Amino acid sequence: MATQHSGQFAAGARVTVRDDAAHHHVGRTGTVVSSRNTVGIIVYAVRLDRATETTGKSAPVEMFASELTASADIAVRDAVAATNLAPFLDRAWEDHEFADLLHAPVDALQGVSADDAALLRSALGIRTIHDLAANRFVVAAQSITKFADAGTRR
Numbered sequence: 001m002a003t004q005h006s007g008q009f010a011a012g013a014r015v016t017v018r019d020d021a022a023h024h025h026v027g028r029t030g031t032v033v034s035s036r037n038t039v040g041i042i043v044y045a046v047r048l049d050r051a052t053e054t055t056g057k058s059a060p061v062e063m064f065a066s067e068l069t070a071s072a073d074i075a076v077r078d079a080v081a082a083t084n085l086a087p088f089l090d091r092a093w094e095d096h097e098f099a100d101l102l103h104a105p106v107d108a109l110q111g112v113s114a115d116d117a118a119l120l121r122s123a124l125g126i127r128t129i130h131d132l133a134a135n136r137f138v139v140a141a142q143s144i145t146k147f148a149d150a151g152t153r154r
Contacts, residue, residue, distance in 0.1 A: 032045070
């Protein structure tokens with residue numbers, strides 16, 4: 001059974017990917033290498049049991065607690081509930097459920113104005129928080145950052 005503490009996965013915990021934004025790793029298993037807390041959001045570095053199909057490399061993949069379950073199928077609801085998104089959301093959106101936030105306009109994010117949202121919609125077709133998260137340019141930028149942070153070389 002995976003080791004958990006305070007609703008978090010400890011290094012060495014065996015996990016299964018329940019969901020991920022690009023759906024490349026769903027159902028894959030791996031081991032938590034490390035974790036970091038960024039403004040209340042815990043990000044885990046997970047070394048998957050086999051190399052990713054997209055890169056052919058086995059560099060750790062960064063995942064959120066909501067994307068993982070313990071290999072013994074233990075829920076991680078405590079870690080998700082502990083996630084404080086208030087610093088990232090306009091006050092009117094702070095108490096909304098995650099599912100509702102997916103469909104929220106991108107200007108529900110703190111620091112994104114209505115004018116910024118209009119520019120994102122015009123330039124990239126981004127209307128909602130989900131659109132922003134799933135945008136191919138955003139996903140590519142996140143992947144590049146993850147590989148660079150992991151020390152992966154081309």
